[in-house]
Amino acid sequence: MNKIVFITGASSGFGEACARKFAAAGGYHIIITGRRKERLEKLKSELEQAARPATPPPPGAEPVRVMPLEFDVQDREAVFSAVSNLPEAWKKIELLVNNAGLALGRDFFQDAVLDDWETMIDTNVKGLLYVSKAVLPLLIAQKKGHIINIGSTAGKEVYEKGNVYCATKHAVDAISKAMRIDLLSEGIKVTAIHPGAADTEFSRVRFKGDEQQAEKVYEGYTPLSAEDVAEVVYYCASLPSHVCINDLTLTCTAQANSFYLYKKA
Ligand code: NDP
Ligand code: 8X3
Numbered sequence: 205m206n207k208i209v210f211i212t213g214a215s216s217g218f219g220e221a222c223a224r225k226f227a228a229a230g231g232y233h234i235i236i237t238g239r240r241k242e243r244l245e246k247l248k249s250e251l252e253q254a255a256r257p258a259t260p261p262p263p264g265a266e267p268v269r270v271m272p273l274e275f276d277v278q279d280r281e282a283v284f285s286a287v288s289n290l291p292e293a294w295k296k297i298e299l300l301v302n303n304a305g306l307a308l309g310r311d312f313f314q315d316a317v318l319d320d321w322e323t324m325i326d327t328n329v330k331g332l333l334y335v336s337k338a339v340l341p342l343l344i345a346q347k348k349g350h351i352i353n354i355g356s357t358a359g360k361e362v363y364e365k366g367n368v369y370c371a372t373k374h375a376v377d378a379i380s381k382a383m384r385i386d387l388l389s390e391g392i393k394v395t396a397i398h399p400g401a402a403d404t405e406f407s408r409v410r411f412k413g414d415e416q417q418a419e420k421v422y423e424g425y426t427p428l429s430a431e432d433v434a435e436v437v438y439y440c441a442s443l444p445s446h447v448c449i450n451d452l453t454l455t456c457t458a459q460a461n462s463f464y465l466y467k468k469a
Contacts, residue, residue, distance in 0.1 A: 206266050208297045209441070210235040212277060212335055213304030215243035217404030218354060218437070221430035222301055225438045227251040227268045230261025235294060237273040237286070238304065244272035277304050277331025278323075287338040297342045299441055302332045302376075303354040307369040307410040321368040328372035332379065344390050348445065351387075352437055353380045355398040357453060361462040369410075370462075373398075377451075384450060393448040395440045400455030401465065402428035424467030425458035432456075 209226050213219035215238030226232040234251070236244050248270040271294055275282040305328040308320035336351065343349030358366055359373030380396035387394060407418035421427075433454070440449045459465045 205264065206231055206233045206268070207299065208233050208235065208294060209299040209301065210237070210297045210339055211301040211303060212237045212331075214238055214247065215240040217406060217430045218399070218402070218433045219301070219303040220247060221434035222303065222437050223247060223251065223270070225431070225434040226441075227254065227270070229438060229442075230268070231265040233266075233269045233271070233294070235271045235273060235290070235297070237275060237277075239274060239276050241272070241274040244274060248272050277335055278326040280330075280334050283331075283334040284338045287335075287342075295342050296346065297339055298346070298349050300336070300339045300343070300349070300351045301354070301437060302335055302351065304331060304335075305354065305372075307358075307366075307406065308412070310365045310410060312365055313367045316367060324368050324372050328369075329375045329379075332376060336383070340392075343392050347391050349391075350393040350395065350441060350448075351383060352395045352397060352440060353383075354433075354437075355380065355396050357398055357400040357455060357459070357462045359398055360453065363462045366462070380451070395449050396451050397433070397436060397440065398451070398453040399428055399433050399436075400453075400459040400461075402430060402433060402456075404430050424469070425465065426456055427458075428454065428456045 209232050211219050211222050211234065214223045214236035223234050223236050226234055236247060238244055251268055251270050273286045275286045277283060308323055309317055332353065353376050355376040356373040358370045359377040362370040377396060380394055384394040403422045407421045408415065411417040436452065436454055
């Protein structure tokens with residue numbers, strides 16, 4: 205029987221790459237969420253119609269089925285109603301990947317826009333909490349499961365003009381540690397994965413559509429790709445049930461942490 209994985213922010217970047225990875229590996233049905241419905245619908249048909257998995261699926265695995273769910277993680281009611289309206293068969297979720305998130309702006313604290321701060325806090329922190337609280341009872345009911353939270357190197361060190369984005373990712377780090385402790389008795393694993401710079405739509409969103417500024421972020425080195433991150437998520441998810449990676453930071457080879465990124469001139 206296939207496991208059910210619930211991935212937030214699957215219309216782009218890491219989340220989309222994770223959906224592709226789990227589909228290609230076989231043995232999973234996938235709930236993909238985001239606000240851009242057409243992208244989710246397109247991904248669903250692509251994954252369901254895709255050729256056979258690259259590797260032989262586990263014995264007894266069924267062909268992948270994909271359930272797109274359109275909601276804004278900032279909208280508490282929408283999150284809870286999307287999860288509670290899932291068909292019963294889709295409620296047997298074993299893996300939650302809390303990935304939806306964003307940065308908005310890169311400004312000194314004194315110049316930053318309050319609305320940007322609120323959106324980051326509402327999405328990266330409150331959104332992650334809402335989704336976790338909505339999905340957790342489904343994991344707890346099965347006395348097993350795994351939550352993978354996508355943090356960031358920005359959640360390990362604060363960098364100049366990163367202020368509130370860094371704060372939200374520090375919060376993801378703290379929430380992950382807290383979840384791991386509190387969920388011990390429920391048999392639920394909690395993994396925090398902290399990627400460094402990765403070339404997705406992240407910088408385009410951060411710089412509000414300014415393509416030139418976004419491209420500059422990835423000049424002079426080879427950043428992580430969404431697929432690199434998806435490989436690591438899949439690895440963490442496919443370990444034996446008694447093994448949990450608690451905290452994992454991955455960067456491209458040119459990056460040591462939030463401060464040290466070696467760019468060729
Ligand atoms: P993308 O911009 O490519 O993808 C972000 C995803 O999050 C999209 O699918 C988007 O979907 C979803 N999302 C954003 N806001 C909301 C919302 N309010 N409600 C529902 N879904 C939302 O960026 P990445 O893939 O790079 O980012 C994924 C995660 O990884 C984020 O948490 C980010 O902070 C983190 N991260 C990114 C790094 C990078 O360098 N790229 C490095 C470290 C961490 P839609 O717009 O359709 O709603
Ligand atoms: C995204 C990586 O360095 O832009 O979390 O903050 S960084």
